[in-house]
Amino acid sequence: MAKVCLGMILSLDGYVNDRHGGMEKLYDSFEPNEAIEAAMANTGAVVMGRNSFDESEDPDAYADDYEFQAPLFVLTHRPPAKHPKENDNLTITFVTDGIESAIRQAKEAAGEKDVVVLGADAGQQLLKAKLADELQVAFAPIILGQGLRLFGHLEDHEIHLEKLRTIETAQQVEIWYKVIKE
Structure with a gap:
C-alpha cells in the first residue's frame, strides 16, 4: 500500500524559505543521493499546495522538466483559468475540496x-x-533567521516520530521518520 511522505528541505532554524520567499539558498547545498533517487523512483503521485506549484514561472514546464513525472495534485481555492500542459506520465489535478480529498x-x-x-x-x-x-527532512547548512516555518501553526498538534534512518552528505543531513499514529 502507498505511503504518504512529507518531504522538505529546511534551514537549521526550521525555515522552508527566506524572508523574501526564496528557496534558492536552501538548495545550494542539495546533493542527490541513492535514498532520494530511490524515493523518487517509488513516487506514484505528488500533492502540493498552490504556492509551491506557482514557484514555477511557467506551469507548462512541469510536463517537460519536473523531477517527479507522476500525477500531480495541487491544493487550491482557485484553479487557474488555463490548464497547464500535461504528458503521458504527468497529469495535473487542481483539488479544491481539501487535503483529505x-x-x-x-x-x-x-x-x-x-x-x-x-x-x-x-x-x-x-x-x-x-x-x-513518514516525514523526510533535509537540513541545509544555513540559518535564515526569518521566513516561513514548516512546523508553524501546529501548536495544538503533538506529533510523535520514530527515526527510520539518517543520511549524511558532505553538506547536509537528512532524517527520515515514521509518524506514530495514536
Whole structure:
C-alpha cells in the first residue's frame, strides 16, 4: 500500500524559505543521493499546495522538466483559468475540496507506489489531518533567521516520530521518520 511522505528541505532554524520567499539558498547545498533517487523512483503521485506549484514561472514546464513525472495534485481555492500542459506520465489535478480529498485521489493514482507531499502549507494540513506516514527532512547548512516555518501553526498538534534512518552528505543531513499514529 502507498505511503504518504512529507518531504522538505529546511534551514537549521526550521525555515522552508527566506524572508523574501526564496528557496534558492536552501538548495545550494542539495546533493542527490541513492535514498532520494530511490524515493523518487517509488513516487506514484505528488500533492502540493498552490504556492509551491506557482514557484514555477511557467506551469507548462512541469510536463517537460519536473523531477517527479507522476500525477500531480495541487491544493487550491482557485484553479487557474488555463490548464497547464500535461504528458503521458504527468497529469495535473487542481483539488479544491481539501487535503483529505487530495490524498485520497493521489493514493488511487499512485497504486502501490508512494505519495509525496511538498510545500509548507500542504505539509501542515497533512500533519493536522494525521494523514502522513513518514516525514523526510533535509537540513541545509544555513540559518535564515526569518521566513516561513514548516512546523508553524501546529501548536495544538503533538506529533510523535520514530527515526527510520539518517543520511549524511558532505553538506547536509537528512532524517527520515515514521509518524506514530495514536
